[in-house]
Amino acid sequence: xxxxxxxxxxxxxxxxxxxxxxxxxxxxxxxxxxxxxxxxxxxxxxxxxxxxxxxxxxxxxxxxxxxxxxxxxxxxxxxxxxxxxxxxxxxxxxxxxxxxxxxxxxxxxxxxxxxxxxxxxxxxxxxxxxxxxxxxxxxxxxxxxxxxxxxxxxxxxxxxxxxxxxxxxxxxxxxxxxxxxxxxxxxxxxxxxxxxxxxxxxxxxxxxxxxxxxxxxxxxxxxxxxxxxxxxxxxxxxxxxxxxxxxxxxxxxxxxxxxxxxxxxxxxxxxxxxxxxxxxxxxxxxxxxxxxxxxxxxxxxxxxxxxxxxxx
Numbered sequence: 001x002x003x004x005x006x007x008x009x010x011x012x013x014x015x016x017x018x019x020x021x022x023x024x025x026x027x028x029x030x031x032x033x034x035x036x037x038x039x040x041x042x043x044x045x046x047x048x049x050x051x052x053x054x055x056x057x058x059x060x061x062x063x064x065x066x067x068x069x070x071x072x073x074x075x076x077x078x079x080x081x082x083x084x085x086x087x088x089x090x091x092x093x094x095x096x097x098x099x100x101x102x103x104x105x106x107x108x109x110x111x112x113x114x115x116x117x118x119x120x121x122x123x124x125x126x127x128x129x130x131x132x133x134x135x136x137x138x139x140x141x142x143x144x145x146x147x148x149x150x151x152x153x154x155x156x157x158x159x160x161x162x163x164x165x166x167x168x169x170x171x172x173x174x175x176x177x178x179x180x181x182x183x184x185x186x187x188x189x190x191x192x193x194x195x196x197x198x199x200x201x202x203x204x205x206x207x208x209x210x211x212x213x214x215x216x217x218x219x220x221x222x223x224x225x226x227x228x229x230x231x232x233x234x235x236x237x238x239x240x241x242x243x244x245x246x247x248x249x250x251x252x253x254x255x256x257x258x259x260x261x262x263x264x265x266x267x268x269x270x271x272x273x274x275x276x277x278x279x280x281x282x283x284x285x286x287x288x289x290x291x292x293x294x295x296x297x298x299x300x301x302x303x304x305x306x307x308x309x310x311x312x
Contacts, residue, residue, distance in 0.1 A: 043068035049113035055120030
């Protein structure tokens with residue numbers, strides 16, 4: 001089935017962004033191409049499998065997985081408006097609205113052949129629960145493909161902590177340890193680019209990247225430089241190991257609690273500065289007919305999220 005005509009539009013509720021955290025079908029920048037390439041990678045595993053996507057977002061990647069031959073598809077997200085749009089546009093997909101931190105997956109045991117999740121687990125306060133429930137939802141020969149940010153240094157820990165939506169920030173080796181409690185076999189893949197996009201200084205030419213410019217290779221080096229840390233986990237444990245292992249957090253030398261606290265405080269101060277600047281901008285432009293409400297509302301809601309106070 002051709003699902004291309006059913007992709008969400010940026011003008012629909014499902015196509016509007018989440019402070020830049022949520023990818024959209026209408027974008028064609030580095031972030032979109034990098035995220036879409038993860039779906040291209042997963043597409044090599046889905047043929048003939050019943051699939052579950054944890055955190056489907058706007059559904060921009062569903063087309064690739066459906067076109068790759070998934071025989072059934074369940075999509076879970078916490079945004080009811082997004083899912084309502086997807087139900088209309090992708091009727092073959094079973095959409096379920098769930099807050100994973102509160103409700104869990106809610107998927108019956110042994111009903112899926114493949115679980116896929118891209119850049120979602122770092123948003124969860126209790127990823128261990130979802131890993132265990134995903135393992136249980138899979139058949140005995142099922143597999144999970146999980147992609148998370150590669151927090152491989154103190155600097156990257158601080159950068160992720162400055163994102164208000166990233167609440168579980170741990171290194172790839174720690175994600176591998178967590179997944180190993182739910183699966184007998186866990187392999188990490190390096191998410192990288194073709195050589196022409198790597199400059200002499202080792203930087204990535206993000207402006208030139210397009211679909212097809214990304215590579216994926218198995219690696220045993222959890223600290224390798226990578227765009228995303230991607231794991232393919234096979235052979236679900238029956239039952240999963242319940243007790244956390246010693247290597248599931250950040251290295252003690254990172255002093256992660258302080259690094260994250262400092263980063264979040266800096267983020268609040270930066271948002272307050274942005275709000276002050278936008279208030280000045282609004283006063284200067286209101287007379288000219290410019291409506292600043294949307295921008296100001298977005299910043300106010302971020303501050304409210306961080307402080308626990310209602311936006312004024």
